[in-house]
Amino acid sequence: MSNNDRRPNILLFLPDQHRADFIGLNTALPLRTPNLDRLARRGTVFTNAICPSPLCAPSRASLAAGKDYPRCRVVNNDQDYPLDQPTFYQMLRTAGYHVVGVGKFDLHKKSKRHSLDGKAYLQAWGFSDGIDNRGKWDAVNSWDGAPHDPYMAFLHSRGLAELHVQDMQRRRDRSFTDPTPLPEEAYCDNWIAENGLRLLNGFPTDRPWFLQVNFAGPHDPTDVTDAMARRWQGTPFPPPHANDQLDTETHTRIRRNYAAMIENIDRHLGCYLDAIKARGELDRTLIVYSSDHGEMLGDHNLWGKSIYYQPSVGIPLVIAGPDVQAHRSFDDPVILHDLAATFLDYADLPIPPDMDSRSLRPLLTGMTTQHRRYVISGLITPRLGWHLIFDGRFKWIRETDGSGLLFDLENDPWEDHNLAAERPELAAEMDALLQTELNRPL
Structure with missing residues (x-):
């Protein structure tokens, strides 16, 4: 990097479906x-x-x-990212960043047009280089005797594709938690991590870089290698909240595998930190760990995501790097796409006025203790529809059928008790704020 260019490098670890409470900082769970x-x-x-x-x-x-x-123009998983809509990746690249990504991007979820080298849409989205592969189920569902994305092409070249497809078919039953027959180096998250490290080690040194690592895990199914599984044998886990679907031992096996996938991703985080340190760049690299959404993991008899409960919408978010204050915890609400403005801010770029994203940099550097009063989230699909507004304590949900739910997460963290009838004034106030946000023009 040029001595005159003090803009930081940026590393974004973005695993798929990592719920907020499954991290080592939460002492109520045995995460590592x-x-x-x-x-x-x-x-x-x-x-x-x-x-x-x-x-x-x-x-x-x-x-x-x-x-x-409501304004991102991708309503659910049957739409592609509109190529006429700018991305922060493009803005970083235009400003001189070397912008690279590996793993599951899911920005063309409808067409799923993956080239075997994984580069089909990367330039259009704003990347300089990278490898885009399908997610776990999309990769397997596309298999017709020939590969259609770089990960299945890799397995096919090793004679492992059919073995992997057969194993994944057994995992449509979530109670099947046996280790994958794949060797360590062919396990998808390990393959993704290795791709990213190889590219990182070849990054130019005369300009800043941005690297996004999109792990396929810990998204279901809970496939783990034999070595990953052995590390969790005998570890007890609390059962899911309000679940009567499976026996305790099955729940425990599922949660052990979910924890094992997270531990494996954490191991790769350590490898990346070591690689950046070896490049002499650790002190000028902003490092971010988060996820695209959570995972119900059986709570409320629900699995996966798509619902408004906190295990589904809550995500981990940890940031460290240049001028970021250490040992700090921030309890006010923030939202994943605040990272877009944050990255532009650190790159000394203006934040476009049509972005809803707000930079976290003033919080991270201690310039302010205020960020947002509330955040909004939502999902509209053929089978369900809802939007929510969350102020860090109270969460108001408006469903498309007109019903509403109000939860006090401070006193009811599992969201068991709907307060809408007991607190009608608060429900009305939050609903008015939500409607204002939903009625903003695109």
């Missing part, structure tokens, strides 16, 4: 994330971060555009 914990000690933890929509394509589109879900 030593590298994320180390990052937290060096920086700031956001305890009330949520996603703009608990579904892959709209959440990632909101991040790319820096816009709230």
Whole structure:
């Protein structure tokens, strides 16, 4: 990097479907994330971060555009990111950043046109280089005896594609938690991490870089390698909240595998930190760990995401780097796509006026303790529809059938008790704020 260019490098770790409470900082669960914990000690933890929509394509589109879900132009998983809508990736690249990404982007969820080298849409989205692969189920569902994305092409070249497809078919039953037959180096998250490290080690040194690593895990199914599984044998887990679907042992096995996937991603985080340190760039690299949405993991008898409960919409968010205050925790609400403005701010770029994203840099550097009064999230699909507004304590949900729910997360963290009838004035106030946001023009 030029001695005159003091803009930081940026590393964004963005695993898929990592719920907020499954991190080592939460002592109520036996998670092991030593590298994320180390990052937290060096920086700031956001305890009330949520996603703009608990579904892959709209959440990632909101991040790319820096816009709230109602304005990001990707409503659900049957739409592609509109190529006429600017991305913060493009802005960074135009400003001289070397912009690279690996893993599952999910910005063309409808067409799913992946080239075997993984580069089909990267230039159009704003990347200089990278490898875009399908998510777990999309990769397997596309298999017809030939690969249609770079990960399946890699497995096919090793004679492992059919074995992987057969194993994944068994995992349509979520109670199947046996280790994958794939060797360590062929496990998808390990392959993604290796791709990113290889590219990172070849980055130019005369300009700043941005690297986004999109892990396929810990998205379901809970496939883990034999080595990952062995590390969690015998570890107890609390059962999910309000679930009568599966027996305790099955729930425990599922949660062990989910934790193992997170621990594996954390191991890769440590490898990236070591690689950046070896380049002599750790002190000038902004490091961010988050996720596109959460995972219900059986709470309320629900699995996956798409719902308004906190395990689905809540995400981890930890940031460390240049001038970021250490050992800090911020409890006010923030939202995933605030990262778009944050990255532009650190790159000394103006934040476009049509972005909803707000930079976290003033919070991170201690210039302010205020950010937002509330954040909004939502999802509209053929089978459900809702929007929510969240102020860090109270959450108001308006469903498309007109019904409403009000939860006090401070006193009711599992969102069991709807306060709408007991607190009608608060419900009306929050609904009015939500409607104002929803009625803003595109």
